[in-house]
Structure formats: structure tokens, C-alpha cells
Amino acid sequence: MKLRIKRRRFGQLMIASTLVTAIANFPQRTFAQKKLLSPTPPSSMEASSVPVKLRVNGAEHALEIDPRVTLLDALRERIGLTGTKKGCDHGQCGACTVLVDGRRINSCLTLAVMQEGAAITTIEGLAQGDKLHPMQAAFIKHDGFQCGYCTPGQICSAVGLLNEGHAKTDDEVRELMSGNICRCGAYPNIVNAIQEARSQQT
Amino acid sequence: MNDPTNKAIGKPLDRVDGRLKVTGAARYAAEFPLKNMAHAVLVQSAIAKGRITNIDTSAAQKSPGVLAVITHLNAPKLASPQSGGGDSSGGDAQVTAANAQSGESGSAGGENPFEKPVPVLQSDQINFYGQHIGVVVAETLEQARHAATLLRVTYREERPATVMAANLANAYKPQSLLIPLKPDTQRGDIQGGLKAADVQVDHTYTTPNEHHQPMEAHATTAVWDGGQLTLYDSSQNVNGVQKTVANTLRIPPENIRVIASFVGGGFGSKYPVRGHTILAAIAAQQVKRPVKLVVTREQMFTSVGFRSHSSQRIRLGAKKDGKLTAISHEIHTQTSVFEEFIEHVGVATPMLYDTQNLLVTHRGVRLNLPTPTIMRAPGESPGMFAFESAMDELAYALKLDPIELRLRNEPERDLEKGLPWSSRSLVESFRQGAKSFGWERRNPEPRSMRDGRYLIGMGTATATYPTNRMPSSAKVRLLADGSAQVYLAATDIGTGTYTMLTQIAADALGIPTERVRVEIGDTKMPRTPGSGGSWGAASYGSAVQSACVAVRAKILGMARLDPRSPLKGLSNVGMDIREGRIFSKRDSSRGETYQEILARNNLKVTEAEVESTPDEAAKKYSMHAFGAQFAQVRVDPDLGMVRVTRFLGTYGAGRILNPKTARSQMIGGIIMGIGMALHEETVVDDRYGHFVNHNLGEYHVPVHADIPAIEAFFVKENDPHVNPLGIKGVGEIGIVGVAAAVANAVYHATGKRIRDLPITPDKLL
Numbered sequence: 001m002k003l004r005i006k007r008r009r010f011g012q013l014m015i016a017s018t019l020v021t022a023i024a025n026f027p028q029r030t031f032a033q034k035k036l037l038s039p040t041p042p043s044s045m046e047a048s049s050v051p052v053k054l055r056v057n058g059a060e061h062a063l064e065i066d067p068r069v070t071l072l073d074a075l076r077e078r079i080g081l082t083g084t085k086k087g088c089d090h091g092q093c094g095a096c097t098v099l100v101d102g103r104r105i106n107s108c109l110t111l112a113v114m115q116e117g118a119a120i121t122t123i124e125g126l127a128q129g130d131k132l133h134p135m136q137a138a139f140i141k142h143d144g145f146q147c148g149y150c151t152p153g154q155i156c157s158a159v160g161l162l163n164e165g166h167a168k169t170d171d172e173v174r175e176l177m178s179g180n181i182c183r184c185g186a187y188p189n190i191v192n193a194i195q196e197a198r199s200q201q202t
Numbered sequence: 203m204n205d206p207t208n209k210a211i212g213k214p215l216d217r218v219d220g221r222l223k224v225t226g227a228a229r230y231a232a233e234f235p236l237k238n239m240a241h242a243v244l245v246q247s248a249i250a251k252g253r254i255t256n257i258d259t260s261a262a263q264k265s266p267g268v269l270a271v272i273t274h275l276n277a278p279k280l281a282s283p284q285s286g287g288g289d290s291s292g293g294d295a296q297v298t299a300a301n302a303q304s305g306e307s308g309s310a311g312g313e314n315p316f317e318k319p320v321p322v323l324q325s326d327q328i329n330f331y332g333q334h335i336g337v338v339v340a341e342t343l344e345q346a347r348h349a350a351t352l353l354r355v356t357y358r359e360e361r362p363a364t365v366m367a368a369n370l371a372n373a374y375k376p377q378s379l380l381i382p383l384k385p386d387t388q389r390g391d392i393q394g395g396l397k398a399a400d401v402q403v404d405h406t407y408t409t410p411n412e413h414h415q416p417m418e419a420h421a422t423t424a425v426w427d428g429g430q431l432t433l434y435d436s437s438q439n440v441n442g443v444q445k446t447v448a449n450t451l452r453i454p455p456e457n458i459r460v461i462a463s464f465v466g467g468g469f470g471s472k473y474p475v476r477g478h479t480i481l482a483a484i485a486a487q488q489v490k491r492p493v494k495l496v497v498t499r500e501q502m503f504t505s506v507g508f509r510s511h512s513s514q515r516i517r518l519g520a521k522k523d524g525k526l527t528a529i530s531h532e533i534h535t536q537t538s539v540f541e542e543f544i545e546h547v548g549v550a551t552p553m554l555y556d557t558q559n560l561l562v563t564h565r566g567v568r569l570n571l572p573t574p575t576i577m578r579a580p581g582e583s584p585g586m587f588a589f590e591s592a593m594d595e596l597a598y599a600l601k602l603d604p605i606e607l608r609l610r611n612e613p614e615r616d617l618e619k620g621l622p623w624s625s626r627s628l629v630e631s632f633r634q635g636a637k638s639f640g641w642e643r644r645n646p647e648p649r650s651m652r653d654g655r656y657l658i659g660m661g662t663a664t665a666t667y668p669t670n671r672m673p674s675s676a677k678v679r680l681l682a683d684g685s686a687q688v689y690l691a692a693t694d695i696g697t698g699t700y701t702m703l704t705q706i707a708a709d710a711l712g713i714p715t716e717r718v719r720v721e722i723g724d725t726k727m728p729r730t731p732g733s734g735g736s737w738g739a740a741s742y743g744s745a746v747q748s749a750c751v752a753v754r755a756k757i758l759g760m761a762r763l764d765p766r767s768p769l770k771g772l773s774n775v776g777m778d779i780r781e782g783r784i785f786s787k788r789d790s791s792r793g794e795t796y797q798e799i800l801a802r803n804n805l806k807v808t809e810a811e812v813e814s815t816p817d818e819a820a821k822k823y824s825m826h827a828f829g830a831q832f833a834q835v836r837v838d839p840d841l842g843m844v845r846v847t848r849f850l851g852t853y854g855a856g857r858i859l860n861p862k863t864a865r866s867q868m869i870g871g872i873i874m875g876i877g878m879a880l881h882e883e884t885v886v887d888d889r890y891g892h893f894v895n896h897n898l899g900e901y902h903v904p905v906h907a908d909i910p911a912i913e914a915f916f917v918k919e920n921d922p923h924v925n926p927l928g929i930k931g932v933g934e935i936g937i938v939g940v941a942a943a944v945a946n947a948v949y950h951a952t953g954k955r956i957r958d959l960p961i962t963p964d965k966l967l
Contacts, residue, residue: 028255028356028357028358028359029249029356029357029359066342066344066345068344068348069342069344073343073344076233077342077343080235081226082226082229082230082232082233082235083225083226083227084226085230085417085418085466086232086419086496087417087418087419087499087898088419088499088897088898089498089499090499090897090898090899092499092897092898092899093417093499093898095417122226123224123225123226124225124226124227126225127225132221132224132225136224136225137224139220139224140216140217140220140221140224141216143216143217143862143863143865143866145220145223145224145696146467146696146697146698146863146866146867146870147416147417147418147464147465147466147467147468147695147696148219148222148223148224148228148464148466148696149230149416149417149418149466149467150417150466151223151224152224152226155224170911173906174906174907174909175906175907177906178905178906178907179905180905180906181417181898181903181905182417183414183415183416183417183467183469183874183903184417184467184696184866184870185869185870185871185872185873185874185904185909186866186869186870187873187904187905187906187909188869188909188910188911188912189866189869190906191906191911
């Protein structure tokens, strides 16, 4: 907290000094590299880690982690499930989509410690042994990807979409899949894959 | 021996790496599990021009978990483009001096610009907002990310120049472009041609700064083992990374191994080596541990290149019957203050249509922004937006159907090179495309077609992209069990490299595709060019084909000379191969399998490595793919909202190895083109020189809801001249002309000609 006040006062001083010297076209300026959006955690907390149990694809993982660790980073960097992708880390691209208690969420926008007790399903948990999930098989058949990086998120999102049960037409699928960006541009093929998997469901 | 039966080539084989990708098992650069990994986070400048007067790293150093803070004050001395690896011929003295201090790569003239040293953290000089000024390494990502915010940087700031339009007075003529096209191209008499015209159009078109933004962020995992460096790098060009890092760190290339098994898209941004790859290597050396460095999405807007803004004045002259008398295309784009990349925007203009009088010029403006780079169909993408919009304007001025205008200007040969076409299917693409799209239903009158309250428009444009091929090598091993392994350094950035090479090898060896395993993305394997220029299939494919032919010849040679073989004495032409069994064409019962031959000779493996280089004969032709793009749009007359409701692309692109993956490439190009037409623009704040909308929430790439059903098909084209496999390449032509087709459709719908991309609602109201 002390640091925060200092920083703020420092910022105010800088604004004042900038105004004073504004005549000198672009003066010397000092600033911290990035404004912190959240208060700086006290140093005692920074070093500490907390225990958390995550249930991923049916398996329990007991972790000791920094409370700042997102679910996405816990999956990728701690548990080693790198199938879930980091595309933007801001909830803007959907590459990190996983299923939490059957619902699709952006795993970059939730902290791992918030998901204790939840049933987390990642792309690695969709197939039954060697048998692909119908959505996975449909993505291959319809060439619903190129580079493959958005694919785990697209597939988890599509499985979540079918769970929700309200997408019927192609346009509804498009609208409700719009949180998952594919820069290679596989969208028409993804829609075809989802519609095939949906038709097999009923 | 005759070519083996072409069973796999031409079939819509599912991607062989599909299963790995849909199960999350495909490993990208930041996903290799290594013991004792440390995490690095980049620190970037918060001014666009000036000098760093101080960096206080004390708080960061003390932050928990921090292992190293590297800035220009303690970074190792690196080679610059002038001091090692590169040549120093290009650029003027000022550029050369700035270059040495810049912290970014050089590309001015001379040697391969993609192998020159990439100096980074070499001085206090800031040339653009978001330039790397430090890297923080810590035990965990969270610790590194936090510590990176604790650096306190003091700058002496100068006024940056960041907007091209405000700095056109400083435009200069570059010495050279990336490709062998002169900055100025002239033929005939442009003034005379314009005077002789019955109808002229003269307009200026602009395209904005655009960013590649592949879904996988650029990333490098660096591991040192003594003097040996391994880089898991998100790269389109592993051999290029190996060479560039060697040149920069001044170590032998053979001490560096670069691995890129899977690459999450690139579109050009992952072709050149970037500063973060060098920093990952330096950081790993310093902390003596493996280091993972992932560029953040925000940082990707300033760290890995972009497509330059362009301003293009086009003047066309034509006789009443539509015959072109003059084409003039005068282009301005930007480059950075410390190195040169002038996009070859006018590349397609000299060869596209039949005209005797032509002028194409390229001028550059130096700005305090990162250096632009190649992005999907560099040159053609922005150039053909302007040129093909102007052609549409000319068609309206002549009251001529836009397709008919193009057909009337179909050249018999490439007038610029003076060479015949190896093949050219532009007319056929328009013919088949127009029929399939229902072009005859189009009432040419603007604002004449409606769907309820919506205005409907149809537009078309030409697509073209050159056929390239680079020297490439490959190794093929045929194993005792009759299966084959194919090795080459090549990458698959989503283009389908794994799959199409599997098909080529299967056919060349006469075995099923399931018996072929392709391994790529590793400098331990035979050298290849990177994935770019739409040359992957032609270059890699030709090398794999040749290596397979060599292996086959070795094995057949053994059999022919072996008294124990039923094939003894048969000539090459007298034999055929199917399903791994070699037999006499006259008597198919007379034959044996690869396994039998290898077993009898006590061989576990037979292998061949070849280097395949482009055929000299190919220089006798002008080689390009051509196509026709058709867009239908629906415009809300009250809100100015444009939606593409239908799109069809028709292309003649030589032999199509895999219609499924090739079609996906075309659709992907079209979608990126729709993004270019309607959404994509990176906005610069001229006060501070930073890209304001540096995230995927505000830099709008197309999402599912923006994209309708899209059709793409290939017209049959048999081109015996381009390369032995008849491949033209399909990675880039899909995007070319798409923005023009959409803009032309918007004009047809609304009567408003939008000459400045993207076509956002404000421009239509």
C-alpha cells in the first residue's frame, strides 16, 4: 500500500512537472514501464504461494501456486497441458477456451485459485482413449483449421455451444462462435464441422 | 520407368497432422517441457523518438524470483548489419549510422535481407514506440511480468514523425526493393498514352497500416548446452533463424539448432528473425537455464512488423472500346528511420494487362514506427486493391462490363518481361467464376439492386500471384518394413506442408500415404527455404519428389542386377510400382516388394538426400497464377454497415496437390481480404507515435459472424513449364483482389466509391 501511494504521488508530481516544462518541446520524462491496473501486491504476498487443487479432465492436481496464476497458465505452465492455447491473454480471441462444469470460458480471464472444486475439461480431455470426440473428428473431416493454434479453443467452444443447445442455423452458430478468432480463416469449414457434429447429436 | 501412378496427389486427403492439432498434442514454440525453465518478459520503450537517459532497475532486481534484468547497459555486444554477416552497401550514411544503434534488423540491398544480424539492446537510441529496451528473466511468468513493470526509465524525448501523409515532402526513391523489381518501371510514353485516351480515370487510393496477428504469438524457447544453442522458435524459416542468430551472436551456424515443429500462423511476420529471439538466446546464456520468451499480443503490434500504409495514385487511359492506352501507378509507402523495407506495391501492374504505355514508381517515407515487412501477398494485396478499383472505375466511365474490360485487355505475353506465359487462366477464371456466381443477374446500374431495405451490390476483381521456386533439399529413407520417412527443414504454418509432402512422397515411391512419415521444422534436417512467397509446395515438393526418385532408383538398381530378383534385367521403363510392390508392366505377376529387396540385401534402410534447384528452362516463361474474385455485399443505407453475404474465388493455380487443403488456403486468403476491405486498420497516435488499437479487441480481424459461406474452386490448369510437378502455389493468391472486389461491390450497391480502406460505416454515411 505504501508503494502505491508513493507511485500515485510520483505520477502527480510528474504531471505537474510536465505541465511546467511543457514549453520545452518534449522534455525529459521518467515513468514506470506500465501503469499497473491493480494495486501492487505487498512484497510478502508476492513471494508466497497458495495451495490449490484443480480437477482437470477427471484427474486431480494439487498445486502450490502464486495467486496471480491464471487458470490458463496453471494448465500450460504448471500442469503441462499445453493443448489449451494462449492467444491474447485478454479474453479477446478465445484460443484459451476450456469447459468449466460444462460451460465454455476463457481460461485467461480466471485465476486458477478461483476454480478449485470445478470440473475442468480441456482439449486433452475430449477424446475417449483413441476415439476422437465427434467434434474433433468433424473438424478434421471438414478441415476446420489450418495452423491449428485456435483449434483447441474452437473445439471446446463448439462443444460448449452444443451443450447450451440454442444454436441451430448457420448464422446462429456464427454469432455464438464469434468469441473464437481464427486468423487462418477456417470459419466456413468450422461452421460445417459444428453443424455435422450437432446433427450427429440428435 | 514411367512416373508412378498418381494416386495420392489430387486427392482431398485429411491433414496428416490433423489428429495432433485437434487433440492439443501438436507442440508450438512455447510448449516444449524443459527442466528448470525460466521465463522472460520484454520491456519496451514508451516514447517513439529520443534517448534513454537512465534506466533504474533496482526495484526489478530485488523483486522476488528475478534472475536477470538485461538492458542496453549490460547487454552483450552484438553484430550489426554492417559489422558482420550483412553487407554495408545499401542506405545512406545517416541510415547506416542509425541502423547500427537501432536494436532492429537491416534490410537495405545486397545479401539475403532475412539473414542479416538483428542487433537489439545495443544503444540508448529510441527509434519507435514499443522498441525493446530490456528483458526481465524470473523463475515464473508472473514474477517476470511484475518485475518488468518496476523498471523506471528516463527518456530525452524528441518529436517523432509517425504519419506518412504529413511527411510526404520527405519521400525518397529507394535504391532497391525486396524483389527484383526496379523502384521505377517505365515503358512506352505515358503522357502520350494518356493523351491518346478517350476516357481517363485519375484517383488516389490508400490502404492503412495492417498487422498480421497470427493466433500463436511469436515465441522463443532458448536452451544452451555448452556452446550449443537450441531454439524452439515460432518461425516460418528455421534455416533463416539459424543463420541470422549465428550472424548476430557471432557463433557458427552449426552450433545452433532451430525447431519449429508446429507454427501457429505467420502470414509473413514469422519469416524474418526478430529481436525477441535474440533476447531469449542472450537471456538463457546469462541465467544459464532454459528461457521461454513469449511476445504479448500487445507487444506484437510493434515487435514483429506490419504492412505499411500505402498511398497510390492511379491514372488509366482507354479508348472507347476499352483498350488501355496508359497505366500509371505512383506509390508511396513508409519505412522506418533505421532500416529500409519499401513494399513492392506495384509489382503486378506492369504485367497484368495489355498496354504499351506504363509507369510504376515506388517512393518511401521514413517514420518513427517499426519497420514494415512482408504480409500475405506483399505488393499485390495493397497494389491490386488500388489497381482493380481503378479498373472498375474505368469500366463505369466506359459503360462497359468490368469483366469485359479485363477480357479486352488480355495480353498475349508478359509485356514487361517480354516472355510468353507458362500458362494464364485469367479469362477462364472469369468465365467459370461469372457463371457460377450468377454475374449475369447483376444490373450494372449502381443502387439498382435491393433486398428489402438493404442495398445489394456485386463486384469483381482480378487476382494474381507469381509462381516462385527456391532451391531446397530433402532426405528420404525407405525402411525395411516398406515405410518411408521424409526429412527436411521446411515449416508448416497451416498451409498443409506435412500433408502435401506425404502425398508427393507416397506417389513418388508408389506406397500408400499411411506408410509415409514427414518430419519438418528442424535445422538438423536438410536445408530448405522458409515458408513464404507461395513457394513451399513447389520448392519442398520438388525436393521430396527428387529424393524419392533417387531412393527408388537405388532399390530398383539393386533388384535389376540381382539374379535372385524376379525383376532382374528389367529396364526402368519396364517397371511399375503399386502399394510398395514393384512389378513388370508386361507381366504383373513378375515382381517383388521393397521389403523383399531390402531384406535380401540385409538393408535396414535405403536413403537419398538431394538438393533440388529450379530448372533453367523456367526462365523462358513468365509464371503466375491468376484468378477472379467475386463479392456480393449488403449495405444498410441508413447505418452504412457493409456485410459480405457471398464470395466466390476462381483460380488457375497449376496442379492442385490437395483440393481440400488448397481450398482452405483460398478461403483463408479471401477472409483475410474481407478483413482488409472492411475491418483492419492500425491507428497511430501522432503525438506519441504508438499504435492505439494494439489488441484484438480493437484491431478488428474477421470473426465468425463477419464471414458468410464462401466458395472457392480451381479451373483446370496443366502447366508443364513451372516445375516438374506443375505446382504454382496457393498460399497468397487468395487474398489478392478481394478488397477491390468488395469495394467495387460497395460502389455497385451504394454509388459511393470508397478509395480509402477499410470501408467503415462513417465513410458511407
